[in-house]
Amino acid sequence: MRSPIPFLILGAGPTGLGAAWRLHELGRSDWRLLEASEHPGGLSASFTDPQGFTWDIGGHVQFSHYEYFDRAMDVFLGADGWLHHQRESWVWMRGRFIPYPFQNNIRRLPPADLEKCLLGLVEITRAPRPRPENFGQWIDATFGPGIAEVFLRPYNSKVWAYAPEKLNAAWVGERVAVTDLGRVLHNLVQAKDDLAWGPNNTFRFPKRGGTGAIWRACAGLLPAGRLLFGSRVAAIDLARREVRTADGRAFAYEKLVSTLPLDELIRLCGRDELTPLARAGLLHSSSNILGLGLRGRPRDELATKCWMYFPEDDCPFYRVTVFSNYSPNNVPDIRTHWSLMTEVSESPDKPVDQATLMEQVIAGALNTRLIERREDIVSTWAFRAGHGYPTPALQRDRALAELLPFFERHEVYSRGRFGAWKYEVSNQDHSFMQGVEVVERLVHGRPEITLADPAHANAKRHPWPFARWSSAS
Numbered sequence: 001m002r003s004p005i006p007f008l009i010l011g012a013g014p015t016g017l018g019a020a021w022r023l024h025e026l027g028r029s030d031w032r033l034l035e036a037s038e039h040p041g042g043l044s045a046s047f048t049d050p051q052g053f054t055w056d057i058g059g060h061v062q063f064s065h066y067e068y069f070d071r072a073m074d075v076f077l078g079a080d081g082w083l084h085h086q087r088e089s090w091v092w093m094r095g096r097f098i099p100y101p102f103q104n105n106i107r108r109l110p111p112a113d114l115e116k117c118l119l120g121l122v123e124i125t126r127a128p129r130p131r132p133e134n135f136g137q138w139i140d141a142t143f144g145p146g147i148a149e150v151f152l153r154p155y156n157s158k159v160w161a162y163a164p165e166k167l168n169a170a171w172v173g174e175r176v177a178v179t180d181l182g183r184v185l186h187n188l189v190q191a192k193d194d195l196a197w198g199p200n201n202t203f204r205f206p207k208r209g210g211t212g213a214i215w216r217a218c219a220g221l222l223p224a225g226r227l228l229f230g231s232r233v234a235a236i237d238l239a240r241r242e243v244r245t246a247d248g249r250a251f252a253y254e255k256l257v258s259t260l261p262l263d264e265l266i267r268l269c270g271r272d273e274l275t276p277l278a279r280a281g282l283l284h285s286s287s288n289i290l291g292l293g294l295r296g297r298p299r300d301e302l303a304t305k306c307w308m309y310f311p312e313d314d315c316p317f318y319r320v321t322v323f324s325n326y327s328p329n330n331v332p333d334i335r336t337h338w339s340l341m342t343e344v345s346e347s348p349d350k351p352v353d354q355a356t357l358m359e360q361v362i363a364g365a366l367n368t369r370l371i372e373r374r375e376d377i378v379s380t381w382a383f384r385a386g387h388g389y390p391t392p393a394l395q396r397d398r399a400l401a402e403l404l405p406f407f408e409r410h411e412v413y414s415r416g417r418f419g420a421w422k423y424e425v426s427n428q429d430h431s432f433m434q435g436v437e438v439v440e441r442l443v444h445g446r447p448e449i450t451l452a453d454p455a456h457a458n459a460k461r462h463p464w465p466f467a468r469w470s471s472a473s
């Protein structure tokens with residue numbers, strides 16, 4: 001048998017490519033990467049359909065907390081390979097658009113809903129609720145029962161495909177805008193729309209080729225021959241430190257960086273004793289992405305919108321992106337075409353009828369006035385990501401606290417969106433940096449930051465090298 005590969009990476013999504021990129025940058029050639037599919041990108045890949053419409057696996061917005069990530073993006077696509085957009089997100093409900101964040105713009109609601117939302121805000125101001133034990137309680141305590149009933153509970157049940165009570169309250173951090181009663185009242189009295197919130201109020205998007213263009217470019221800059229596509233891992237022998245692929249090849253390793261879903265890693269290693277722990281803590285939902293390629297132009301109300309949230313039950317989707325607004329090259333001819341990309345969640349608690357889903361999406365697009373006539377649809381595209389969202393379930397952190405160290409004792413480092421299963425650090429920037437950081441740890445002994453301290457990772461933009469590394473040395 002050949003001598004073991006010092007660094008074997010599994011998966012060519014942003015995490016695996018982050019690890020490979022950093023090793024390459026450090027001048028190392030002692031690594032290999034195995035990827036099941038024939039293309040890089042994982043959940044951040046893009047596809048062009050036969051009619052010439054380009055699709056992401058759900059609208060991918062490029063936002064970063066890291067100087068290192070931004071620099072890498074410029075290297076991959078060039079500084080002028082991008083289009084820059086102002087974030088415009090909206091909620092569609094009660095037959096109207098309400099700017100996001102919802103709670104700052106409740107003035108747009110019908111009077112009965114508005115009153116309910118305001119009374120709820122007053123109620124939590126007068127009598128703050130105890131520390132929440134789950135996400136459902138967190139919603140009620142932070143926004144009051146009115147906003148919870150009118151928007152947040154129906155919307156979150158639709159996105160997560162689980163009741164909010166099944167999610168923990170710890171993951172939220174910066175990801176959900178919280179309420180400022182003074183600001184709500186100010187906007188109400190001044191009849192003002194309040195769109196300027198949050199970390200990603202501007203973002204960039206590749207000029208051509210969708211989000212996947214980033215990761216194709218990254219893979220293309222790495223030495224040919226070290227990325228082995230079409231290499232599906234079928235078994236991992238922890239004791240022998242050996243990976244076997246479905247076509248019978250064997251790869252011995254010293255250290256394994258796995259970006260495969262953690263539940264899948266357990267199965268491939270044959271560690272059935274860990275399955276109950278994983279079942280209790282590692283919930284996930286699947287993402288169905290259904291694209292509608294359209295003839296004509298979007299109506300004026302959609303002309304500058306990025307994405308929209310749909311909490312009501314007159315459509316199956318929870319979010320829709322006007323994908324032709326991200327780049328004119330996402331459609332065959334921007335003068336005569338446009339496109340909508342819809343997302344439908346699925347879980348054991350919220351099954352989906354695949355046979356009728358496209359028809360339900362089209363009916364929903366008509367119900368919500370996204371499209372006016374079914375005859376304008378010139379292309380449909382559907383993709384199902386089995387592992388779509390890593391649910392921040394109640395027992396998640398307890399499970400991760402056992403599972404990740406277990407694998408590390410065997411020199412297996414499970415990282416990334418589903419490798420580490422932490423939704424709050426599972427976007428492209430986080431995932432890529434988890435790959436970069438695990439290499440820094442294994443090569444230079446520097447502590448990982450994104451996975452170890454998500455709140456810190458999300459709190460600010462990080463210089464490179466990380467400030468914490470210099471203060472630790």
Ligand SMILES: Cc1cc2nc3c(=O)[nH]c(=O)nc-3n(C[C@H](O)[C@H](O)[C@H](O)COP(=O)(O)OP(=O)(O)OC[C@H]3O[C@@H](n4cnc5c(N)ncnc54)[C@H](O)[C@@H]3O)c2cc1C
Pocket residue numbers: 010011012013014015016034035036037040041042043044057058059060061062063231232233234259260261287343385387388389415416417418419426427428429431
């Ligand atoms: C609907 C949706 C919307 C999103 N929106 C955004 C957004 O707006 N902004 C953003 O930054 N991020 C977004 N993301 C998240 C983004 O897609 C992830 O951050 C990123 O792709 C995670 O990278 P990863 O490498 O950890 O995992 P993945 O992308 O899942 O890559 C894992 C790789 O492992 C490979 N693999 C799996 N099993 C095997 C096996 N047995 N053998 C070999 N290879 C295998 C897969 O083929 C895949 O290429 C979104 C994700 C979804 C689902």
